[in-house]
Amino acid sequence: MIDEELALSGERFRAVYRLHGPAAEAEARARAIALEQTVEFPDALLPGTAIRAQVVGRITDIRPIDAERTDVAIDYAVETAGRELTQLLNVLFGNVALQPGVRLVGLTLSPTLAAHYRGPRFGIAGLRARLDVHGRPLLCTALKPMGLSPAALADLAYRLALGGIDLIKDDHGLADQPFCPFDERVRRCAEAVQRAADETGRASLYLPNVTAPAAEIPGRARVAKAVGAGGLLFCPGLVGLDAMRTLADDDDLALLILSHPALLGGLAVGAHAGIAPGLLYGGLGRLAGADAVIFPSYGGRFALTPEQCRDIAGGCAAPWAGLAPAWPVPAGGMTLDRVPELVDFYGRDCILLIGGDLHADDDLGARCRAFRRLVGGGVD
Amino acid sequence: MIDEELALSGERFRAVYRLHGPAAEAEARARAIALEQTVEFPDALLPGTAIRAQVVGRITDIRPIDAERTDVAIDYAVETAGRELTQLLNVLFGNVALQPGVRLVGLTLSPTLAAHYRGPRFGIAGLRARLDVHGRPLLCTALKPMGLSPAALADLAYRLALGGIDLIKDDHGLADQPFCPFDERVRRCAEAVQRAADETGRASLYLPNVTAPAAEIPGRARVAKAVGAGGLLFCPGLVGLDAMRTLADDDDLALLILSHPALLGGLAVGAHAGIAPGLLYGGLGRLAGADAVIFPSYGGRFALTPEQCRDIAGGCAAPWAGLAPAWPVPAGGMTLDRVPELVDFYGRDCILLIGGDLHADDDLGARCRAFRRLVGGGVD
Numbered sequence: 001m002i003d004e005e006l007a008l009s010g011e012r013f014r015a016v017y018r019l020h021g022p023a024a025e026a027e028a029r030a031r032a033i034a035l036e037q038t039v040e041f042p043d044a045l046l047p048g049t050a051i052r053a054q055v056v057g058r059i060t061d062i063r064p065i066d067a068e069r070t071d072v073a074i075d076y077a078v079e080t081a082g083r084e085l086t087q088l089l090n091v092l093f094g095n096v097a098l099q100p101g102v103r104l105v106g107l108t109l110s111p112t113l114a115a116h117y118r119g120p121r122f123g124i125a126g127l128r129a130r131l132d133v134h135g136r137p138l139l140c141t142a143l144k145p146m147g148l149s150p151a152a153l154a155d156l157a158y159r160l161a162l163g164g165i166d167l168i169k170d171d172h173g174l175a176d177q178p179f180c181p182f183d184e185r186v187r188r189c190a191e192a193v194q195r196a197a198d199e200t201g202r203a204s205l206y207l208p209n210v211t212a213p214a215a216e217i218p219g220r221a222r223v224a225k226a227v228g229a230g231g232l233l234f235c236p237g238l239v240g241l242d243a244m245r246t247l248a249d250d251d252d253l254a255l256l257i258l259s260h261p262a263l264l265g266g267l268a269v270g271a272h273a274g275i276a277p278g279l280l281y282g283g284l285g286r287l288a289g290a291d292a293v294i295f296p297s298y299g300g301r302f303a304l305t306p307e308q309c310r311d312i313a314g315g316c317a318a319p320w321a322g323l324a325p326a327w328p329v330p331a332g333g334m335t336l337d338r339v340p341e342l343v344d345f346y347g348r349d350c351i352l353l354i355g356g357d358l359h360a361d362d363d364l365g366a367r368c369r370a371f372r373r374l375v376g377g378g379v380d
Numbered sequence: 381m382i383d384e385e386l387a388l389s390g391e392r393f394r395a396v397y398r399l400h401g402p403a404a405e406a407e408a409r410a411r412a413i414a415l416e417q418t419v420e421f422p423d424a425l426l427p428g429t430a431i432r433a434q435v436v437g438r439i440t441d442i443r444p445i446d447a448e449r450t451d452v453a454i455d456y457a458v459e460t461a462g463r464e465l466t467q468l469l470n471v472l473f474g475n476v477a478l479q480p481g482v483r484l485v486g487l488t489l490s491p492t493l494a495a496h497y498r499g500p501r502f503g504i505a506g507l508r509a510r511l512d513v514h515g516r517p518l519l520c521t522a523l524k525p526m527g528l529s530p531a532a533l534a535d536l537a538y539r540l541a542l543g544g545i546d547l548i549k550d551d552h553g554l555a556d557q558p559f560c561p562f563d564e565r566v567r568r569c570a571e572a573v574q575r576a577a578d579e580t581g582r583a584s585l586y587l588p589n590v591t592a593p594a595a596e597i598p599g600r601a602r603v604a605k606a607v608g609a610g611g612l613l614f615c616p617g618l619v620g621l622d623a624m625r626t627l628a629d630d631d632d633l634a635l636l637i638l639s640h641p642a643l644l645g646g647l648a649v650g651a652h653a654g655i656a657p658g659l660l661y662g663g664l665g666r667l668a669g670a671d672a673v674i675f676p677s678y679g680g681r682f683a684l685t686p687e688q689c690r691d692i693a694g695g696c697a698a699p700w701a702g703l704a705p706a707w708p709v710p711a712g713g714m715t716l717d718r719v720p721e722l723v724d725f726y727g728r729d730c731i732l733l734i735g736g737d738l739h740a741d742d743d744l745g746a747r748c749r750a751f752r753r754l755v756g757g758g759v760d
Binding site for chain 1: 385386388412416417418419420421422425426427430431434435459460462463464465466467469470471473474475477478479480522524525526527528529551552553555556557558559591592593594595597615617618619620622623625626641642643644645646647648649650653654655676681682683712735736739740
C-alpha cells in the first residue's frame with residue numbers, strides 16, 4: 001500500500017493560523033494541524049515516506065504575536081485542494097474549524113491555484129464604469145420590511161431609484177414566500193427601477209436575492225437576468241461559497257454579485273476561533289466571486305471593531321491572487337448622520353448600505369437625496 | 381405602502397435563543413432578535429399594523445437559566461420560512477449568527493413546516509434492515525491517508541470489508557484530486573467492497589465523498605450510484621445543508637447519507653454564540669436528511685463535552701418533527717480501547733467511527749476483528 005510513486009508538483013499555498021495558548025505548545029499544535037487538514041492520520045503510521053514529504057502540510061513559520069497568541073504558517077500542496085473551492089476550504093479549515101483556540105487569519109494562493117479563481121467580474125472599476133459614477137461612494141439600500149407585497153416593494157424600489165440610490169437590493173429575508181413570490185417580486189421591482197431610470201436618466205441597479213434551495217438557484221438567477229436585474233444578492237453562508245462562485249463565473253448571466261453575511265458571519269464571531277473577518281469577507285468572499293461584500297460595520301447592531309472593519313476593507317482592496325478589488329459594503333444599522341464618518345473611515349471606494357434609517361421620516365425621497373448629498377453626489 | 385391585506389395562517393414555529401448577559405436586558409434583546417430575523421426594520425417605522433402583528437417574531441417565553449444566561453423563545457410565522465431550508469436557516473439564525481452572546485439552542489417545527497422535510501430516508505431502522513445487523517453498534521472507518529492512489533485505497537477498502545467494518549467511507553479530504561480522481565477511486569473502491577462481500581456473505585457499504593463544487597454534486601452522486609456505492613459522505617458545512625437535503629430527497633438515488641462536520645462544526649465551537657451542538661448535529665443535520673451524523677466526540681482531538689455529546693445523541697434519537705431517528709457517529713480520534721466506554725455512553729444505536737487507530741499495528745484484519753468483537757459482533 002506504499003505509494004512511493006506519488007509525484008506532486010511541489011507548488012504550495014500558505015495558510016496562517018493564530019493559535020491561542022502557551023507559545024511552548026505552538027509547534028506541536030501546528031504539527032497536529034498540518035496532519036489534521038491533510039492526511040488526518042497519525043504521523044508515525046503514514047505508509048512510506050512520499051505522503052509525509054509531499055501531502056502533509058509543511059510548517060514554514062512560527063511567530064509569537066503576544067503572550068497568548070502565536071501565528072503558525074502551514075504550506076499545503078496545491079494538489080490537495082485540486083481545482084475545487086470546496087476542497088480548498090476543506091484543507092484550509094474543514095476540521096480545525098471544530099477546535100477552539102485556532103483562528104484562520106491568512107491565506108496566500110500560489111499561481112496554479114489562483115488561476116482556478118476568476119474572482120470579481122466587475123469589482124470596483126467595472127461597477128463604476130457600468131454606473132458611470134466616479135469619485136464618490138455608492139449608495140445602497142434594501143427593499144423591506146418582509147411582509148410587503150411585490151407591488152408595494154416595487155413602489156418602494158421606484159421611489160428609492162428616483163431618490164438616487166445606486167444599488168437597490170432585496171432584503172436578504174425575501175426569498176419565495178407565499179406573500180411575496182420571487183418571480184412576481186423580481187419582475188415588478190426590476191421594471192420599477194428601470195422606469196425610474198428612464199425618467200431620471202440615471203442608472204440604478206436592482207439586485208434580487210437568489211439565495212434558494214440548491215437546485216433552484218440557477219433558475220432564479222435566470223429569471224433575474226431575464227427581467228433585467230442588474231445583479232444578484234446572495235448569502236453564501238446559507239448555500240455555500242462555491243454556489244456563489246458558480247453564479248459569479250456564469251458568463252451567460254454576467255451579473256454583479258453582492259454577498260450577504262447571513263450565517264457565514266458566525267464563523268467570524270469568536271475571538272480565538274473561526275476565520276478572521278478580513279479574510280472571511282475580504283478574502284474568501286472575493287475569491288468566491290463577490291463584486292461587493294456586505295459586512296457588519298463597527299458602530300452598528302453587530303460587534304466588529306474598527307480595526308476588524310479596516311481589515312475587511314483592506315482585504316477587499318489589497319492586491320491578492322490576481323483578483324480584482326471588491327467593494328466593501330459596511331452595513332448593519334448604519335444611519336445618515338454617520339455617513340461623513342463612514343466615508344472618512346472607508347474612503348470613496350465603498351458602498352454605503354443604509355436600510356431602516358432611510359425611512360426615519362415620511363419623506364423617503366428627501367432622505368435619499370440627503371444621503372446622496374452626504375457622499376458628494378448631487379441629485380438634480 | 382401599507383399592506384393591511386396581509387393574511388398569514390397564524391401557524392408558527394419556535395426558536396429558542398440562549399442569551400449571555402444580564403437578565404434585565406434579555407427582553408429588550410429578544411425584541412431586537414424578533415425584528416432582526418424577520419423585518420430587519422425599526423419597530424416604530426413599520427408600515428401599518430399587519431406586518432407587526434403577523435410577520436415580526438413573537439416572544440413567547442423568557443426563562444432565566446443561571447445568573448448569566450437567559451433562554452428566550454421566539455415564534456415565527458411559518459410563511460417567513462416558506463418551503464425552503466435555506467430560508468428557514470435564515471430566519472432562525474441568519475443575522476443573529478453575527479452577534480456574540482446569542483446561541484441558538486432550540487427549534488420546534490410546526491406541522492405545515494415539518495411536512496416540507498422528509499429527513500432521514502433510512503435512519504436507524506432502515507440501515508439495520510439493509511445490513512441485517514441488529515442489537516449492536518455499527519462499525520465505520522475512513523479510507524485514508526490522502527495521497528494513496530485509487531488502487532491502494534481500493535485494496536484498503538477490500539481488507540476493511542473482509543475485516544467486518546460495516547461502513548467504509550472516503551476520508552472527507554478525498555475529493556477529485558489529480559493523484560486520486562473521483563471516478564476511478566469510487567469505481568475501484570465500490571468494486572473492492574462488493575468483492576469482499578461476495579466472499580464473506582456479509583454486506584459492507586462503501587460511501588464515497590461527493591462534496592464538490594455546486595454544479596458537480598449531482599454528477600458525482602450519479603457516478604456513486606452507478607458503481608454500486610451504498611451511500612454518500614457529504615460535508616454540508618462546505619456546500620450548504622440544503623445541498624445535502626437535495627441528495628437525501630432524491631428518489632432516483634435513494635442512497636444513505638452520512639454527514640461530516642467539516643467547517644459546519646465551527647458554528648458550534650463558541651460557548652455563547654453559534655448553534656448548540658445538539659441542535660446543529662442532531663437537529664439540523666437530520667432535518668437536512670442525514671441518516672447518520674458524524675460529530676467530534678468528547679475525549680478525542682476536539683473539544684465537545686460529554687454533556688454536549690449526550691445532547692447530540694439525544695437530538696439524533698428524540699421524536700422530532702415526525703422525522704426518523706438518525707445515527708449518532710462519534711468520531712475524531714476514537715480508539716479501540718475506548719469502544720466499551722463509548723458503547724456504554726452512546727448505547728447500541730450508534731455508529732463508531734475509528735480511523736487511524738485501526739492501523740496502529742501491521743495487522744489491519746486483526747484490529748478490525750477486535751473492533752467487531754468489542755461491540756459484540758463476531759466475525760467468522
